[in-house]
Amino acid sequence: MSTPTLVVHNLSYRYRTRQEFALRGCSFSAYPGEIILIAGASGCGKTTLMRCINGLIPHSYKGGELSGNILIKGEPVAGHSLSSLAQKVGTVLQDPEKQIVGAYVLNEVAFGLENLALPRDEILHRVDEVLNFLGIAHLRDRETFALSGGEKQKVALAGVLAMRPDLILLDEPLASLDPASALEALEAIRRLADSGKTVLIIEHRVEDVLRIRPDKVLYLEDGMQRYWGPVDGFLAMADPTQVKLPAEHAARAIRSRMDAAPRSDGAPILDRGHGEGRGEPLVVFEHVDFWYNPERPVLHDVSTDIRAGDVIALLGPNGSGKTTLVKHAICLLRPRRGRVLVAGRDTRKTTAAQTARTVGYVFQSPGHMLFAPTVAEELAFGPRNIGFDETEIARNVAEAVRITHLEGLEPLPPLSLSYGQQRRVGIAAVVAMQSQVLAMDEPTSGQDYRHYTAFMDAIMAMRRQGNGEAPFKAILFITHDLDLALSYANRIWLFAEGRLVADGPPEQVLADDALLQRCRLVPTSLLRLNRALFPQTGRFQRAEALARYLPPTLAADVPTGGMPMA
Amino acid sequence: MLVNWNYKERNTIVQRLDPRARVIFILCAIVAIILVWDLRVLVLWLAFSLLTLRLARLTWAEMRRFWLVVLPVVTFLVTLTALTGRGGEEAYRERHLNWQATWTLFGRSLSPSLSIEQLFFAASQFSRMLSMAALSLLIPFTIHPAQYGVTFKGLGLSDKFAVATDLAFRFVPTLGRDFATVLDAQRARGYEVERLGGGLVQQVRNLAPLIIPITIGAILGAEDIIDAMDLRAFGTRPKRTWVTQLVYRRKDYVLIAVGVTILVLTIILRRLGIIAFWVPLGWL
Structure with missing residues (x-):
């Protein structure tokens, strides 16, 4: 050589x-x-x-x-x-x-x-x-x-x-x-x-x-x-x-662990809730059009809603209107045509501060929001702005710290924390406002697999926590990661060229390859494995949870080595 | 990442001139404007400055944000100077036609006075500041962003300073973009900049949610740029090549000559006391 x-x-x-x-x-x-x-x-x-x-x-x-x-x-x-x-x-x-x-x-x-x-x-x-x-x-x-x-x-x-x-x-x-x-x-x-x-x-x-x-x-x-x-x-x-790893390898590795230790049953099946149509509507988009320049519409005739119980993933290429739509739900933008109702009120008649009680938005980079000298003060900022009294603020902050596992960090400056901790402070800031909908822009970008699954698992777990009441009634996240969407969401919005081209459960929306291609998405090994096992599973799962559906014989058949170019 | 100024390629008489010649002319003009006190000359300068914007075919939509900041600031400063009677004492000694008013503000009694001299001084200041603002506006709005570095290099800066100036120039609109993002992020947390109250110190403190993220972001962004430049051998050779080339033509030399002549003439006229502070007392 x-x-x-x-x-x-x-x-x-x-x-x-x-x-x-x-x-x-x-x-x-x-x-x-x-x-x-x-x-x-x-x-x-x-x-x-x-x-x-x-x-x-x-x-x-x-x-x-x-x-x-x-x-x-x-x-x-x-x-x-x-x-x-x-x-x-x-x-x-x-x-x-x-x-x-x-x-x-x-x-x-x-x-x-x-x-x-x-x-x-x-x-x-x-x-x-x-x-x-x-x-x-x-x-x-x-x-x-x-x-x-x-x-x-x-x-x-x-x-x-x-x-x-x-x-x-x-x-x-x-x-x-x-x-x-x-x-x-x-x-x-x-x-x-x-x-x-x-x-x-x-x-x-x-x-x-x-x-x-x-x-x-x-x-x-x-x-x-x-x-x-x-x-x-x-x-x-x-x-x-x-x-x-490729889903087949991951599932097979976990399956073989399960076979070796029969008491283990792999990862728990994630509780993604019931999905679309069950809860009350929190945000309603009616024929929303938006543009900066009338010749280039950013959103075109978008009609949908966010309901209690939804975990929605927004997928689509850059510039397809995903972030613009979410900004309509938090009153940072108002529709040129059509209307947006947040908690039943037209956003033309409300302010961002008023809608913050319904929809909390975590920006992609925590650096864009963190400023306070301590984590505790950072978390108190939102609730104070939207009119909670000091007793409520103290209670909300304590609750947010507990739910996002920030205990012990309250007196530290948020800017001195690690990136992952800063992101948790970003989420906690929204929890502290007691917003009903948690909206996140690329929540997992720049994090490795272990951190991002732990992060998303923690957020999903929050839906069942709180003092008898879940802190969030619905979650919505913008992502490029198809596997993240199919693992955690119970509803998917697909965007292309400013239009909502599909809205439904992952099993339905991600079944159409031509539609995925139009939205610049590429089927992953996890999607393929989920489709193959769908008759047994009945719903899409992440690789760890799919292991239980792999018979030992199939486990041995999964090919190894590189994946073909799609 | 650095954002460019909202530049539009337009084949206008202004854009056809070499950017170095334009910067030299603008600098000469600004110094000349500073030296003038005579309102009549300053009004001519203002007319000329606005004409150049027109010749460059800049639209109101493009310049709106700039003027929305500059006009209130200039108006406030000029009014404050006029009403307090400060400034311009070196320009005039006597006062004519004094108007006196008595206002009560925050329980205090104020009695601002206005004389014809103060009025003309304010008008001179106003014209001067607006002329300078309009001329400066031509630099970001009519110079192709790819030409900043080579323009400053052509004005005699070293390679390193020319690149640094290029980056610094584009840092301004970048800051604008970051400001908008941070403002959105804080508004989503119920922050309302328009509702800020309290005294001056409290108001500045209230801006912390905007200022701190923007400042920290700018510092971290600068470190990234330094790494990126190091990895591409910036500043390691005594000389660097500039891919963008500029060529002086005759009209560019003419423009520079006109700029320098105007400046020299202004200096001479000022020495002779011809363009000093002017009040039409003879008309009264």
Whole structure:
């Protein structure tokens, strides 16, 4: 075999401000044309490993303790400056929004080459070459901030590829993409490897990456290297409750645990409630039209309702009107035509503060709302605004802390908490207002599988808690994650081009592949397994719960290895 | 991620001029305007500034937000100066035709006075500030966002400063977008900025739910940008290439020459005392 592009030998790193090592004794190598998947839960050391390879450690993160060796094309990284490394190692950050600095696509893709002081003609040639390679030449003169999530991701990748690195590091490249865009990005990554580049992908969405047949998997846990080798071995050893594996593998692994310990009966079946049509209407949308510019309607003739008992997932591509609709339910927007009734009152005659008692909305990023010096004050902010008295506020805050498991954090500044805790404070802020509907925008984005299932389970459990009364009568969440929707929702709204194109239970709405395709959704292994087992289950379940329906014989028949490209 | 100003490509006489020439002209004009006290000249400047907006074919819809902020601020400042009688003391010594009023405000008796000098001083201030605002508006609204960096580079800034200025320029509309998002997030929690009461200190404290998330977000955003630039070799070579190119043409040189001439003339006229504070006392 040729010279390895990357050799990591016994690499360890400790951040200056931490006691514990973030990464310990990591060793692996990667060759030209290979795709390496780096998997593991949040905090496992994936990002630290990436920073060691691209030179941000030690050049930007100074003062830590670094040991071991990294060789790129046989040369030690240690002696290189960031600029010479930037030509060998290209890094695409998790969020393309954080990576893009150019105002226009051309300027963005050219940025690195301009910094290397290449001749202008050479830069323009390389920009066109890489835009063509990624199939985005039509975006060349577009403004970067106005691109869709998938387009931004490809432009960020183009900016890195234009520098012609041998090694490409992708940090959770799929996190903000709708399923169809994620698939397109993965196809581009496969083409990169086929053209001889070495690609390292850090990704929680293991199942998606398996579609492009990675050559090897590096699995990290708490900074330690737990597995290094081919995909099949990884699938056999990985814990399906920690890492999101293809549904068949996850269900089979849990089934075999059940067979080994007969008393265990796998994950409990989630109580998603009865769903549509049972409870009283809390929010009603009647023929809602909305636009900023009359020539480009954002919502068109949307009629539906949110009823007590609903757990609604809003699915659809970016820009299809999902967030705009939810903003109508909280009075941040008012319909141009039609009307929205919240607790029976027309939103044209109410304020956001008044509707907050009915619908509480948790924005995607907790950073957009947290400001108070302590968690307790943060939680008291909403109830105080909407007119609760001090005794009620104290009671609501205590209740919200208990339900969201924030005990002990009340005196701490919310901004000093971890991201996951901040998100819980965001939810608690809504619980404290005693809103009847909890609405969330991408509640699980940026969280690993274990954290996101724990988070969603906790929210679902809240529906049955409280002092004899559930804090929420209905839950609504916007997501790109089809599996999240079919695992937790009892009702799905599908959006495309500003229209509500389907509204019903997951078993019904997700049965139509053509409809999914129109909404830029790609059937997942969990959806396929659910469809196959539907005659026995009668309703869609998550993989862990499906295990009980897998007969031991079927368990042995489930194919292993990579999934075919959809 | 940085957002661009609401720029529209329009083939107008203003946009056809090189952005460097436009910035130089605008700077000369603004300095000249600051040096003038004569209302007659300032009114001409105001007319000229508004004409340039017209020539650039900027629509009211585009500029509305800007003027909705600038007009009340300028009006407030000018009125305050006029009524308190402060400011302009170096421009005039005598006062004619004093009007005196007596108002009671918060239990205190106020007796503002207005003289013809104060009135003309206010009008001069008003015209001056609006002219400067209108001219400044041309920079974000008529310069292609991809040209900011190379424009500032062309004005003599170093590569690093030119890129930094480009980013700083686009930071303003980005802040606007973040402000809107944070305001929405807090309004969903029942926060109503229009109902804020209390004294000045309390009012500032009441803005914390907006100011803190925006500030923290801006700091974290800046760190991300620094990492992203480091990873693409920013600032590691003594020189960088600029893909966007600008070429001076004859009309651009003419524009610069006109700007510089106006500035020099203004300085001379001011030295000669010709464009000093003017009150039409002769008419009275």
